[in-house]
Amino acid sequence: MSGALLSTRGLSKRFDGLQAVTEVDFDLARGEVRALIGPNGAGKTTLVGMICGRVAPSAGTILFDGEDITGLPAHRRIRRGMAYTFQITSVFAGLSVHENVALAARRRLTGAVRVDAAVSEALARVGLSDRSEEEAGNLSYGHQRLLEIAMGLVQAPRLLILDEPTQGLSDGEIEGFKALIREVREQAAILLIEHNMHVVMELADRVTVLNFGTVLAEGTPAQIHENRAVQAAYLGTG
Incomplete structure (x- = not known):
């Protein structure tokens, strides 16, 4: 094609x-x-x-x-x-939801402010903003899947x-x-x-x-x- x-x-x-x-x-x-x-x-x-x-x-x-x-x-x-x-984007059960997405964000971004902004946007897109500080291992299986998607999105992939x-x-x-x-x-x-x-x-x-x-x-x-x-x-x- x-x-x-x-x-x-x-x-x-x-x-x-x-x-x-x-x-x-x-x-x-x-x-x-x-x-x-x-x-x-x-x-x-x-x-x-x-x-x-x-x-x-x-x-x-x-x-x-x-x-x-x-x-x-x-x-x-x-x-x-x-x-x-x-x-x-494997989920680290002992880290918070925010920290998981931040790890993925740092693949392409530098600076805490830029990373935090990208993390907040990605979590909002998948509906997990209110779970930001929760340990990833405490999420339901379905919410862990959404977290994985957020970790993919924050990398701004093509x-x-x-x-x-x-x-x-x-x-x-x-x-x-x-x-x-x-x-x-x-x-x-x-x-x-x-x-x-x-x-x-x-x-x-x-x-x-x-x-x-x-x-x-x-x-x-x-x-x-x-x-x-x-x-x-x-x-x-x-």
Whole structure:
């Protein structure tokens, strides 16, 4: 795709004889919300791990903003504007909510005033302003997920990768999350790994379906919903 923010070509990974991902070609445009779905064991986590730099590919290339980043370590991909909620922004249970986000903010900002302002903004965006001084370990699971999102947002990424972000959220919090994604897409492309199909269908511009490590289908949410191969492999309606 011309002008894609993220592109992979022939991306593959083999673990001790197991072919986890096979020759995936993938393009993500600037400002796009792309959902990545598929059954358990389809290769989603491995694919995202290669994109983030946590898993070395066996073959293929990864381009980010036109630059070949296939051999770059994860921390250098972060500096180029990539954030991943699980592997970049782990929650430190013994630190306050504010301190967790501040640690992430310092990846790009210096000065206590600038950091504090960015932290306050990020917490407000995810609805955790009133939990700022609470220990992160005391948050509910759903609120810890929101904290991870705040830690991603405070880095002002160009690509935000969210792995199962609505897991553990209440219905009201899911509505807030959807509003947040619609706002964030104005500044960043979003890759969303999500099992909640209502969220996928409402938020995604396009959906990529993985099955047995290969791309089974790609298209708009409506096209994916009507795809018979996807229905049989994943949606359970075939």
